[in-house]
Amino acid sequence: MTARGGLGTIRHATPRVWRGVAASPWLYRALTLVIGAVAWEVSARSVESILIPTFLETVDGFVRLGADPRLWEALFISNQALVVGFLIALVIGIPLGLAIGRFPTLERITNVYLNILLVAPMAALIPLLIMSLGLGFASRVVLIVLFAILVMVINARTGVRQVDAKLIEMARSFGASELQIWRRILLPGALPAIMSGIRISIGRAVEGMVIVELLMVSVGIGGLILSFRGRFQGEMLFATIFYVIIEAFILLGVARWLESRVVRAAGRTGR
Numbered sequence: 001m002t003a004r005g006g007l008g009t010i011r012h013a014t015p016r017v018w019r020g021v022a023a024s025p026w027l028y029r030a031l032t033l034v035i036g037a038v039a040w041e042v043s044a045r046s047v048e049s050i051l052i053p054t055f056l057e058t059v060d061g062f063v064r065l066g067a068d069p070r071l072w073e074a075l076f077i078s079n080q081a082l083v084v085g086f087l088i089a090l091v092i093g094i095p096l097g098l099a100i101g102r103f104p105t106l107e108r109i110t111n112v113y114l115n116i117l118l119v120a121p122m123a124a125l126i127p128l129l130i131m132s133l134g135l136g137f138a139s140r141v142v143l144i145v146l147f148a149i150l151v152m153v154i155n156a157r158t159g160v161r162q163v164d165a166k167l168i169e170m171a172r173s174f175g176a177s178e179l180q181i182w183r184r185i186l187l188p189g190a191l192p193a194i195m196s197g198i199r200i201s202i203g204r205a206v207e208g209m210v211i212v213e214l215l216m217v218s219v220g221i222g223g224l225i226l227s228f229r230g231r232f233q234g235e236m237l238f239a240t241i242f243y244v245i246i247e248a249f250i251l252l253g254v255a256r257w258l259e260s261r262v263v264r265a266a267g268r269t270g271r
Contacts, residue, residue, distance in 0.1 A: 053235035061235030062242055070224060071243060078220030081137060082209045085144025089201065093149040094194060097156025102186065107157070117150050122208065126216045140212045147208030148201040155197025159190025195259035202255050206248045 037055045044054040053061065065071050100107045125146065133139040167185050176184070213222020221244055228237040 050232055051234050053238055057235040058238045058242070061233075061239040065236055065239045065243070071240070074220045074224045075243070075247070078209050078213060078222070081140040081144055081212075081220075082205055085141040085208070086148055086202070086205045088141065089145045089149035089152060089205070090198065092145075093152030093201075094156050094198075097153035097194075097197075098160055098186070098190065100153065101157035101160025101190070114150070114153065117146065122146055123211060123215060126212065130216060135217050140209075140217060143212040143216070144205050144208040147211075148205040151201045151204055152194075152197045155193045155200070156190060159193030159197075160186055162193065163189035192259075192263050195255075195262055199252060199255040199259060202251045203248055206244065206251070210244060 040058075041055040044052050044057075096110075100110055122143065126143065129139040129142055133142060163186055167189075168181055171181050171185055209220075210222055210225075213220050214225065215222075217223075218226050221240065224240050225237055228234075228240060
């Protein structure tokens with residue numbers, strides 16, 4: 001290859017490289033983060049408030065908090081209630097939603113309770129939980145269940161309803177049993193909506209975990225946030241919030257990966 005040909009190839013390839021970079025979503029995400037960080041730093045310095053740290057102070061607090069055993073102890077305490085509450089919501093919510101979507105009589109019975117949970121502010125239920133269950137582990141778990149279960153039920157119900165009724169009629173005409181209809185038609189058809197509900201419920205469960213510890217029992221992450229707020233350590237408070245956000249993003253990423261795998265496997269099984 002001649003030198004002129006090599007330069008021509010490089011010039012021809014350069015626009016393609018730039019187009020690939022410009023089309024990447026990571027470029028825009030990075031630019032958004034940079035713009036947000038600069039705006040945060042400038043606005044915090046102009047306000048000069050002890051309650052609003054600058055971006056660089058928050059980064060420093062994030063690093064220092066990562067080396068602090070109190071953070072990991074708080075995460076361990078909070079995630080105990082999160083895991084138990086989410087699993088209870090999963091075990092109850094998915095079968096209940098599937099049953100409601102399949103049997104109209106059950107839907108008529110439970111519809112009013114679902115609507116109540118849908119419009120009721122969950123934070124307002126905290127005094128009732130304190131009066132009923134006290135300030136222990138059980139009340140924290142129950143509130144997380146209430147935050148997470150509703151989305152699971154509604155999505156599972158919607159998934160069953162989205163299945164074409166003609167497929168069920170055809171299966172019955174060929175002598176399929178109710179169990180075979182569930183295994184071959186209803187569950188594969190409802191699975192995308194179920195997995196989407198599980199993914200959304202993870203965010204709701206993390207939200208409930210923090211709210212219950214802020215408003216009811218000052219332990220775990222909520223207790224750490226209240227401690228930093230009381231000491232006017234704004235950079236540590238913001239850093240704690242960022243750790244919670246990172247955990248939520250990790251959980252959502254795992255759920256999204258699991259959703260794609262499960263839905264793909266169900267599609268192969270349903271054929």
